[in-house]
Amino acid sequence: MTEANRRAPLSADLLPASGAWRPGDPVGQRRFVAFDPDRRFQLEGGGSLKGVTVAYETWGELNADASNAILVCHALTGDSHAAGPSGPGHPTEGWWDPLIGPGKAIDTNRFFVVCTNVLGGCQGTTGPSSTNPETGRPYGSSFPVVTIRDIVRTQAAVADELGVAKWLSVVGGSMGGMQVLEWGIMFPERVHSLAPLATCVAASAFQIGQSSVQRSAIVLDPKWNGGDYYDAAPNEGPHFGLGLAREQATLTYQSEELIDTKQGRREKDVMDRGFTPWQRFAVEGFLDYQAEKLIRRFDANSYLVINKAMDLHDVGRGRGGLQRALARITAPVLTLSISTDGLYPTRQQQFLHDEIVSNGGSSRHEIIHSKAGHDGFLTEHQAVGAALKPFLAEIETKLTNS
Amino acid sequence: MTEANRRAPLSADLLPASGAWRPGDPVGQRRFVAFDPDRRFQLEGGGSLKGVTVAYETWGELNADASNAILVCHALTGDSHAAGPSGPGHPTEGWWDPLIGPGKAIDTNRFFVVCTNVLGGCQGTTGPSSTNPETGRPYGSSFPVVTIRDIVRTQAAVADELGVAKWLSVVGGSMGGMQVLEWGIMFPERVHSLAPLATCVAASAFQIGQSSVQRSAIVLDPKWNGGDYYDAAPNEGPHFGLGLAREQATLTYQSEELIDTKQGRREKDVMDRGFTPWQRFAVEGFLDYQAEKLIRRFDANSYLVINKAMDLHDVGRGRGGLQRALARITAPVLTLSISTDGLYPTRQQQFLHDEIVSNGGSSRHEIIHSKAGHDGFLTEHQAVGAALKPFLAEIETKLTNS
Known part of the structure; x- marks a missing residue:
């Protein structure tokens, strides 16, 4: 029962303490918006940040009246690279590449598509691995709690910078869908439509429980070091803890x-010559592979911060409850469920749909019948595209005729 | 983001390094069978153990022709205390207390009920926390891999000791059900009936994946110390790791x-005065409570060993596959499913049922409609009892009339 080889890197190269993108790394397709360095960005939870930067990517062209812009919002471990190949600065292909591009469901011949890395993230936007301008050191353990509402306010600043007064649509799944809903509630005047997929109006106890055990896995790793591990030697970051969190999440x-x-x-x-404690079945190799992939491109503290933001997601907070908050949504809504999603079960999207309808709003709820589980919003491209494409076309037509 | 108070004991008392029962602790209702100390107990996986002891409890009286004996098999973190109150030596009430007793579904006025602590366990049966007679020290990291078949062979030795040639029934849920199935296949001549509940003929990839991340949580705890932590000071055992495994499992x-x-x-x-990283929702307190309870009465290495035995459960191994193995079952079978069991889904019990029936055997499969999930075999006493009671009565009548 030794720990040997329990989390050895797949290849021989050394892993940095954090998989975060850092200034000086290849920029890839990223662009940046830097907020006024003299103003503190106040956070919903009480903290504040100085010198916030938001990394984003765009595809397609903004039209003359800036009416064709779509904001795509990423989930927990996503980043601004929603489309395009892997390459320097982008360890993986765009997470929604099959859906975003010329002629695809989110057609970049017609739409101007934007994706920002969320606040607290680790791919160019200010997060725990960023240098705190007030200390010259990485934030680490001192990074404050951020919420989905904070994330959405950073996105609104990017929209201002790009000259987008009103999005044709805001689209996203899982945590991306949380941002979509907050856009509809915080800025009803800035959205023509919303597509929150495989998401919820408030994190459930089950979702919080899953997040919580994932955070505990990171904290349990002695190499996490209370959150201050950025100076650690290669291979000495909290890889085991972050990897274990990813394995739990994958399940x-x-x-x-x-x-x-x-x-x-x-x-x-x-196994046919006797059993030993750490022999692995294929599923264990599969989980380890998922863990290895993540620790190469993600930061353990960002995982903690974003995963906490998801737990705090509750559109009803400070607004008199869910019903009153959802009543602020005026844009037409498309929501999708995956039939086998055990994490964001269909009843959550059904609740959203029912509320919008009961408020006299426009909502469509489609259930994708698939064994994919929650990941279906990422993997069932055809079904997701088949629902998104006509929805976006309808909004586009309405705007053109108005 | 500090680790402080993440796994503080609920009360002020000190936790020993392991929650295992040790010789010298109150014996409670336990009795013991000690195997011939001069013979090694050979294990399916290739290892062996010297001086195996099995702890067990009994309820009711064995009748004159020893025809009224029922073996009840416990699940992963259970032990021999299936019925009866908590008290010295028994930190908790019997895990099936509402089902076992005078006039209850498993009626101790009529049946002689036996429950053994499994091999590899920590409540009196030889396990990693036991003293290795060959070294005079706890086995710890040197404890071998055991399988469900090894566990069943220790139970057969207890049956011999008690004078039970043939059980009226062997009953159990989850890992208990794995033992039930192996009894039917290894010793068809020693069972009149079988009641494997919320269980499977072979662990699924999903079950193995869940087990695997739970093992990783224990291994990640530096206080696990490679499996050799029994000499650690109070509060210095792998409590956080074992507790985290329990939290994952609870979900x-x-x-x-x-x-x-x-x-x-x-x-x-x-949370209404601002957000901090380790504020907890009620569900997190609930998970912590489950963790706290377990670490007081369980041993981290036993968790590893038994959880691995479950992954290795495959009645088809070395027997020409599942179908041929299940064809060895001649006893009538009652199997139960919980409709919302996501860990041992109904299709697993349906498969068992279909195989028995297609072999010309007798099988009944009942689905308990409940929100309880997998735990339903422990918590849905009324429904489980309502299915078990007539099944056992039928077998009893058949034996009386034969």
Whole structure:
């Protein structure tokens, strides 16, 4: 029962303490908006940040009257690279690449598409791995709690910078959908439509519980060091803890049936000459692979901060409850569910739909029948595209004719 | 973002390094069978153990022809205390107390009920926290891999000791059900009936994945110390790791809907004066409570060993596959499913049922409609009892008339 080889990197290269993008790394397709360095950005939870920067990417062209802009919002471990290939500065292909591009469901021949890295993130936007201008050191353990509302206010600043007064649509799944809903509530005058997918109006106890055990996994890693690990030597970051959090999460992102169908009882290690404690089945190799991928491109503290922001998501907070908050939404809504989503079950999207309808608003709720589980909003491209494309076309037509 | 108070004991008393029962602790209702100390107990996985002891409890009286004996098999963190109150030596009430007793579904006025602590456990049966007679020190990291079949062979030795040639029934849920199935396959001549509840014929990839992340949580705790922590000071055992494993598991034992209904978004810590990273919602307090309870009565290495035994559960191994293994079952079978069990989904029990029936055997499969999730086999006493009671009565009648 030794720890040996429990989280060895897949390849021989050394892993930095954090997978965060840092100034000096290849910029790739990123652009940046830097907020006024002399004004503190006040956070909903009580803290503040000085010198906030937001990284973003765009695709397509903004038209003359700035009426064709779509904001795409990423989920927990996503970033601004929603579309495009991997390459210097972008360790992976765009997370929604099959949906965003010329002729695709979010057609960049027609739309100007924007995606920002969320506040607290680690791919160019200010987060715990960023240098605190007031100390010259990474924020680490001193980074404050941020909320989805804080994230949306940074996105509004980017919209101002780009000259987008009103989005044709704000679109996103999971935590991305949380941002979509807050856009509809915080800035009803700035959105023509909303597409919150596989998401919820308030994090459930089950979602919070899952987030909580993932945070505990990171904290349990002695290499997390209370949140101050950025000076650690290569391979000495909290990789095991962050990787374990990812493994736990993966078991909530894919459905039970999908995992069993794909992995079964296949063995990764030979077991026919006797059993040892750390022999692995294929599913364990699959989970380790998911962990290895994440620790190369993500920061453990960003995981803590963003995952906490998701738990705090509750559109009803300070607004007299869910019903009154949702009544502020005036834009037409498209929401999608994945039938086997055990993390964001269909009843959450149904609740949203029912509320919008009962307020006299326009809402469509489609259930994608798939074994994919929660990840379906990322993997069921055809079904997601088939719902999104006509919805966006309808809004576009309405705007053109108005 | 400090670690402070993340896993402080609920009360002020000191926690020993392991929650295992040790010789010298109050014996409670336990009795013991000690195997011949001069013979090594060979394990399926290749290892062996010298001087195995099995702790067990009994309720009711064995009748003259020893035909009224029922073996009840416990799940992952259970022990031999299936019924009866808590008290010295028994930190908790019997885990199936509402089902076992005079006049209850498993009626101790009629049946002689036996429950053994499993091999690898920590409540009196030989496990990693036991003293290795060959070294005079706790096994710790040197404890071998055991399988469900090894556990069943220790139970057969207890049956011999008690003079039970053939059980009226072998009954158990989850890992208990794995033992039930192995009894039917390894010893068809020793069982009159089988009641495997909320269980499976082979662990699924999803179950293995969940087990695997729970093992990783324990290993990640530096206080686990490679498995050798028994000499650690009070409060210096791998409590955080074992507790985190329990928290993860709890999220698979109760259904998403049950957890959300019970805990909702209630706050355990005050959040209306700003947000801090480790403020907890009620669900986090609930998970911590589950963790605290377990670490007081369980051993981290036993968790690793038993949880691995569950992953290795595959009745088809070395027997030409599942179908051929299940064809060895000749006893009538009652299997129960919980409709919302996401860990041992109904299709697993349906598969078992279908196989028994297609082999010309006798099987009944009942689905308990409940929000309880997997835990339903422990918590839905009325429904479980309502299915078990007539099943056992039928077998009893058949034996009386034969």
